[in-house]
Amino acid sequence: MMRWSHVGLNCADQAATEAFYTRWFGFRRARVVRAGDEEVIFLKSGPVYLELFASATPPAFPAEKDGPTHRGSVRHLAYQVDSVDDFLAAARGELTVTLGPLSFDEFIPGWRTVWVSDPDGVVVEVSQGYTDQAPEELAAA
Structure with a gap:
């Protein structure tokens, strides 16, 4: 089952970006991921x-594999699925994979992601297993 995830x-x-979306659009921190x-x-x-x-x-990751990195741009669109492997199997090689699949078990057990490119070159992330961080962990972040 495909579900919208994030931008x-x-x-x-x-x-400043976090403060903007928090103040004006009601967003709150759900998770912080530190890698190096x-x-x-x-x-x-x-x-x-x-x-x-x-x-x-x-x-x-290698430049552009998970989307453009210049500021003020959308890096990628993202969806959640129950199984990245099932998603790729159903695609039967018809999608252009730009990166992955990669495992992020060090952050969330079972979190896996693959990035694919749409016909216009927009990167689309497809993940399984993402969960929000516990409030007490966020307080320490």
């Missing part, structure tokens, strides 16, 4: 998520 945004200033020096912030409002990337930091 990844590249930010010149993550804190990179921090990715997930914001949530109802069922809608934004994934905030700091565009000043080098991307954790």
Whole structure:
């Protein structure tokens, strides 16, 4: 079953972008993921998520594989599925995979992702297993 997940945004200033969407659009932190020096912030409002990337930091993945990295741009669109492997099997090689599938078990057990390209080159992330962070963990983030 395919479900809308989020839009990844590249930010010149993550804190300013988070404050903007929190103040004006009712978003709240749902998860913070740290990988080396990179921090990715997930914001949530109802069922809608934004994934905030700091565009000043080098991307954790090869350039453009998970979407463009220049600030002020949409990095990728994202969907959740029950199984990335089932999604890829159903595609029968008809999709252009730009990255993955990759496992993010170090952050969330069972979190797996693949990135594909649409006909216009827009990167679409397809993931399984994402969950929000517990409130007490967010307080410490």
